[in-house]
Amino acid sequence: MQTEALGQAKDARKIVFHRVAENLYRLEQTGGYYALLKRGDKQFRRSLKTKDRKLADRRLAELRAQVGNLTTSDDARLSFDEIGKRWMAATAHSLKASSVTRRETCLKNLAPFFAGVAIRNVQAQHCERWLTIRATKVQPQTMAHELNVMRTVFDYSVRLGLMLSNPAKDIKRRKVVQKPMVIPTRDQFRKLVTAIRENDGREDSQQKAKPGADLVELLAYSGCRIAEAGAITWADADFEKNTLTVTGGAIGTKNYESRIVPMTDALRALLLRLHQERNPKPSETISQIDSAKKSLGNACRRLGYPHFTHHDLRHFFATTCIESGVDIPTVSRWLGHKDGGALAMRVYGHLREEHSSAAAKKVTF
Numbered sequence: 001m002q003t004e005a006l007g008q009a010k011d012a013r014k015i016v017f018h019r020v021a022e023n024l025y026r027l028e029q030t031g032g033y034y035a036l037l038k039r040g041d042k043q044f045r046r047s048l049k050t051k052d053r054k055l056a057d058r059r060l061a062e063l064r065a066q067v068g069n070l071t072t073s074d075d076a077r078l079s080f081d082e083i084g085k086r087w088m089a090a091t092a093h094s095l096k097a098s099s100v101t102r103r104e105t106c107l108k109n110l111a112p113f114f115a116g117v118a119i120r121n122v123q124a125q126h127c128e129r130w131l132t133i134r135a136t137k138v139q140p141q142t143m144a145h146e147l148n149v150m151r152t153v154f155d156y157s158v159r160l161g162l163m164l165s166n167p168a169k170d171i172k173r174r175k176v177v178q179k180p181m182v183i184p185t186r187d188q189f190r191k192l193v194t195a196i197r198e199n200d201g202r203e204d205s206q207q208k209a210k211p212g213a214d215l216v217e218l219l220a221y222s223g224c225r226i227a228e229a230g231a232i233t234w235a236d237a238d239f240e241k242n243t244l245t246v247t248g249g250a251i252g253t254k255n256y257e258s259r260i261v262p263m264t265d266a267l268r269a270l271l272l273r274l275h276q277e278r279n280p281k282p283s284e285t286i287s288q289i290d291s292a293k294k295s296l297g298n299a300c301r302r303l304g305y306p307h308f309t310h311h312d313l314r315h316f317f318a319t320t321c322i323e324s325g326v327d328i329p330t331v332s333r334w335l336g337h338k339d340g341g342a343l344a345m346r347v348y349g350h351l352r353e354e355h356s357s358a359a360a361k362k363v364t365f
Contacts, residue, residue, distance in 0.1 A: 071160065
């Protein structure tokens with residue numbers, strides 16, 4: 001039996017490994033099994049995390065297969081930044097422009113933490129250094145995006161045989177604390193629309209402000225995201241079936257799937273009025289502008305309201321629907337969520353509880 005002394009313990013006693021089979025060693029002090037393998041010029045030492053010989057043999061066989069899949073080409077010497085760019089080139093075709101930009105930003109922020117280290121030599125401590133430094137500089141949401149990109153690049157490297165395992169797999173996400181939603185009340189919404197339409201009182205300024213007020217109402221009555229609302233054409237409005245089809249236009253919706261939103265009385269009245277005013281072609285978009293940010297911001301300031309955004313109007317739509325008795329899974333489908341209502345439940349679940357409590361008070365025996 002071959003014995004090897006590898007390193008020194010704190011109490012100056014040698015840490016002794018006994019070779020029990022090819023590539024398999026047993027630590028004398030604890031009885032745990034370890035693997036020692038080579039691939040090209042790189043050596044892999046791994047604890048098999050067991051004292052059971054049969055289990056150690058199975059885990060060693062699995063590790064041999066993983067090491068056997070590693071490439072010995074020069075690609076394994078590429079940097080994280082180079083592999084990240086290769087991953088982006090292979091995946092960008094399936095992403096929206098905004099997603100590509102966000103991932104490229106994440107790669108740019110991550111690259112310095114792995115500079116000068118070949119992708120095959122990246123260790124958990126490199127990832128922990130990123131965690132320690134970035135945690136003091138950026139918000140949890142930004143860290144979550146960067147961690148997701150980091151893990152995905154390493155997973156991509158594992159699939160290419162450039163790494164044995166993902167060194168970031170055990171990094172824990174920082175908890176993202178959701179800010180309380182500030183949603184306009186129905187009364188505030190009505191006053192906002194009125195304030196936008198009135199503008200400064202002059203007729204010419206009111207005419208300029210009209211498209212902004214129309215877009216604000218369209219967002220609030222349909223639950224669309226701003227890009228989705230801007231892409232809706234008159235061909236998407238079916239007055240016979242009383243539905244509005246949301247396609248997202250050329251760039252598509254967030255999940256690339258169109259959806260049908262039923263016209264509420266308010267949405268139908270808005271669309272009928274706009275159609276009568278313009279007599280538009282089917283190919284024309286319903287909204288004449290892409291953003292009502294300036295109009296909305298000015299109205300909020302004049303009224304002393306919080307700074308409501310386009311997306312707050314989407315929340316306003318969902319909140320109003322739920323408070324009117326529409327169940328959350330149905331509202332979720334109208335919003336275009338694909339999770340069966342899980343996200344809507346987290347965001348708007350408290351409204352269901354309030355509605356349930358109010359309804360319970362009406363029950364008599």
